[in-house]
Amino acid sequence: MKYFLFTFICTTMCWGQMQKEQLNLMPWPKEISNQQGKFNIDKDFAINLNAPNSERLTIATTKFLRRLDGRTGIFFKNGFALINHPNSTVQINVKSIAKLDLQQDESYQLTIAPNQIIINANTDSGAIYGLETLLQTLQNTNDSFYFPTLSIQDSPRFRWRGLMIDAARHFMPVDVIKRNLDAMAAVKLNVFHWHLVDDQGWRIEMKSLKQLHLKASDGLYYTQEQIKDVVQYAGNLGIMVVPEIDVPGHASAILTAIPEIGSTPNKKYSLERNAGVFNPTLDPTNPKTYQIINQIFDEVCPLFPGKYFHIGGDENEGKEWDANPKIQKFKKENNLATNHDLQTYFTMKLIPILKKHNKLLMGWEEIMTKDMSKDAIIHAWRGPNEGLKAGESLANAAKNGYQTVLSNGYYLDLVLGIDTYYNTDPINKELNLSSEIQKNILGGEATIWAELVTPLTIDSRIWPRTAAIAERLWSDSSVNNLKNMKKRLIPVTDRLEELGITHIRNKGVILRNIANYQDIQALEKFSNICEPLKLYTRNKGGTEYQMYSPLTLFADACTPDASDAEEFNSLVELYNANHANNEAKSKIINQLQSWISTHKELVQLQKNAPIISGFLPLSKNLNDLSQQLINKLQDKSYDAELAKKMLENCKSKDYADVELAIIPGLVGLIQ
């Protein structure tokens, strides 16, 4: 049988070419060449480290061995990294230990020969990337596992490759953070931005201002020991942690604990339960505000060894400032014409406080005014949704001489399709930025705002889409073939499971709950063509869901890039290109029929599962249209007007916060 397979392969294409095609590396490396050959994996597989004593590399090697033996089922004799074993099959050669400051050398070289694997890197971080790449090359026959022989030279395009997790709106326990750090490392991201404070919660244990976590967290916060643990865990993956304490706006939580530094005198602030932009704002005219911030930063800064500190600074509409005569007076006295100027006055005061701790100030783009220090890092987030051109604010920051990071286009909580994210390049070619200005663009950062995600669902919002963003930030801009990326994404998506990412497994958990533990096959089928409402159309006005509302609903089981939708939409395109394509036609009919039978099953299920009532009408709409379309395709009685009405019903976004992802296909069949 093996002989047969080999023959088949060799007659269709050359071995080397096939291997390169099969390699599902992501992010795609800078240079790669491969030959016809295999490094076979057996129980003698062993890794020797020629490196300065690096905890990071030791841990990474152990994890690599566990993942490799987990996948292959091979019982390795050596379960840990070796030292002084020059005859081991894998040799890792490292010169120095990386300091995680964005200046570290992240390059590596990976060579797989039939009898030896060598990873060379200047730093241990580079070597860890080499191990991740090596693992991604794993191949198998029907009875063995091997690495294909090849040679890779690799280094990143951007220095800042980040993921931001909002732990304020919904608290994310340490294990959620850690598994996502592991996944980040697997796709070579190197900055974890931890959004720790917002209107809905203060998430840091404080020793000196205990009221912050005691009064403003609902008991859900990280102890300082946990923060240190996460920072160390991240560091061992080559990831720098950037904390964010959002000021002066988004301050409901801070002011719940310390109302005296709020901009409305004598106001009793309370934790915000809704989503949106709220008024509570620190008083920039009150010396006590700076004293408190000073005290907070004195305690929080030492927890984070990295040199960046994010102070938020976004979405302050200044309503409390406008309403407070004392603040108005202060503005006049200090020649601060606008609230924007007043905020700059505020932000500038934070710079020396942070400098004391050797930290650079980073903030969302609103902090950028003509008076803002050029030392500040500008985090660009606004774009078409906010009436700006994509990449415009990033470009402005870069032109103004600021180092800058892009998040516009990378907002995962908008639950857009992966194409959007993949096509967003920190360097927008249309803007024709000079290479000098491009140097100010540090990179980009995916962001997951947590109004509508919980520990149960957050992974399915972050992954796999963040792997595509990671490739955009690591690989050359010429690596941009969507179809090829999607092919390579499949195994990357799957293998995230071994890092504990729950994007696949938790879907079943949610569906079983919805089904009241009846069989979930029909629910699964329907969920594979539904997507949660995009942009901010779920949770209209921010008040439909409170932070304690259930997120165990159908929309939470559905994901962007609904798995069965693209195939159907493509089938219809194929069929419309050539109506004589009977194979496509019959597949389409099968698909339409399957939705009719899925609906029947859902009707049955619903009898003992009330939550299904919420989206059963949408399934009914699809059922009705499917029947019409089958009639049309089979040249039976078809009512075009009725079908159009039914299509409109199928476009509804009124049911259970989901929408059908097969509308393009349905439209294609009607036209």
Added chain:
Amino acid sequence: MKYFLFTFICTTMCWGQMQKEQLNLMPWPKEISNQQGKFNIDKDFAINLNAPNSERLTIATTKFLRRLDGRTGIFFKNGFALINHPNSTVQINVKSIAKLDLQQDESYQLTIAPNQIIINANTDSGAIYGLETLLQTLQNTNDSFYFPTLSIQDSPRFRWRGLMIDAARHFMPVDVIKRNLDAMAAVKLNVFHWHLVDDQGWRIEMKSLKQLHLKASDGLYYTQEQIKDVVQYAGNLGIMVVPEIDVPGHASAILTAIPEIGSTPNKKYSLERNAGVFNPTLDPTNPKTYQIINQIFDEVCPLFPGKYFHIGGDENEGKEWDANPKIQKFKKENNLATNHDLQTYFTMKLIPILKKHNKLLMGWEEIMTKDMSKDAIIHAWRGPNEGLKAGESLANAAKNGYQTVLSNGYYLDLVLGIDTYYNTDPINKELNLSSEIQKNILGGEATIWAELVTPLTIDSRIWPRTAAIAERLWSDSSVNNLKNMKKRLIPVTDRLEELGITHIRNKGVILRNIANYQDIQALEKFSNICEPLKLYTRNKGGTEYQMYSPLTLFADACTPDASDAEEFNSLVELYNANHANNEAKSKIINQLQSWISTHKELVQLQKNAPIISGFLPLSKNLNDLSQQLINKLQDKSYDAELAKKMLENCKSKDYADVELAIIPGLVGLIQ
């Protein structure tokens, strides 16, 4: 439709009776009466606490609300417990805060009326049990959720209802522990016994003897902050934590760090990677041994507020003692005739060290000798496997005046069927113990030894079987109908998912890995009739698996009580009772055919999934026999001798550490 349903129900049985039948409570309460009525759940559902300020109850109420809205999808207006709201629909009345010392009053009273729910309890712990029972009563129609009206009086049979988790053999991170604590609370267990030290690892961060966690944990240990966090988390669930530091045997880890207190002079000890009973043992004749233990206990005891401290004391074969002339001499000088006496000498010295910290010494049954203090708690673990009668050592301890806890019969790592565990009663009626002696029996404890479990699989070994043990320990001994228990167990098993227990979801993770991310349906079907090898037949001699060997194999996906086996075995019984039963016959044939087609699919899958090779022969054996048996049932050509041979092949335990759980059914068809 609703009207129709109601009519149907009322004509078949009375409403009250049906409800009681439908209630899937576990553990089953002491007294229960119910009436025809419903308490409907809507967004106004709110819980008011009339209680002393109890963090425990506040947290439990919040968790209850999240679970209830997670299940129902209802958006409650109040996401947290209320105070001073006498008109809230749920009233919880509590007199005092429980101290977790086994003396606390755990009783509660739950009354559900159409318009109000009342929980009365002397302590907050009792009230929390009331909330768990309330959640278990949840019912639904096709479009709403409700609690049936009823009245429950409840309190436990035994005071000690424990679960032991071994975090030494495979380290279990904090999140694994926490989710299992939540699950324990859901079935009213109240003692978490944390096995923290063994030959394979020391899992406690030490401030004074850092070498212990630095040299003897592979970097996998709990920080003291994490331990405090777990203890507090458990306490908030009404669970006492009992730590175990296993001495003087099982000491490879301790001696790796501190070899000078070992019983073999100048030996270089190292962490054990295999499973079994090993020689490294503390030297009871060396004063430094006690000094070190003193130092350890001084640091570890304050982390655990409970009054019990487990010192292990098991499986010391004394081989190092026999080989050391100095120790032999010491025995003679001190009139210690046997190693058992020497161990008692050792253990007695620990009692005052623990007393200093107000702790009682607990140990495995080997610590019980004539000279052992009656203050010690005896943990009975040996039974038929060790040549003793079931319950005998527990009875001996009780007769000798020791307080005692049963674990023999509750060893989850033996992966036996649930019947065995459920039928094990701490009070073995056959032994005719007087009620005075019975008083010494504190209760029982399920144990999961972790040689062959990892964070990925541990939940599927603990659950759902531990729920049955929990019922044995809580409910009256007359609650012992296996069939009824299994029926009630189903929803309890399902709902463990909402607490994060991974027993269902992680099966898919393992199977997807085995299938190399091809479709897993066939694998799932086959896994539903296979069970991991029982007792200690997996990992023969303890050396097939090292602690770093892969546990992502087929045996790890399979569970005891294979889900499809019981039905098949019963079908065959039914058919054999009456060969004219054509329905049973045709179901059996269908089942046999499905195994034939499953095998075909597995053969296909295996072409791209090497791990399947390991158990494909077993599937082949079943395929062959199934074909023969179909022939027999259909009166076609059948070779009885050949079938017998094939049956023997199906009984094989040689493939991938699993066995077929349908052997009784297959045997039934052959005879």
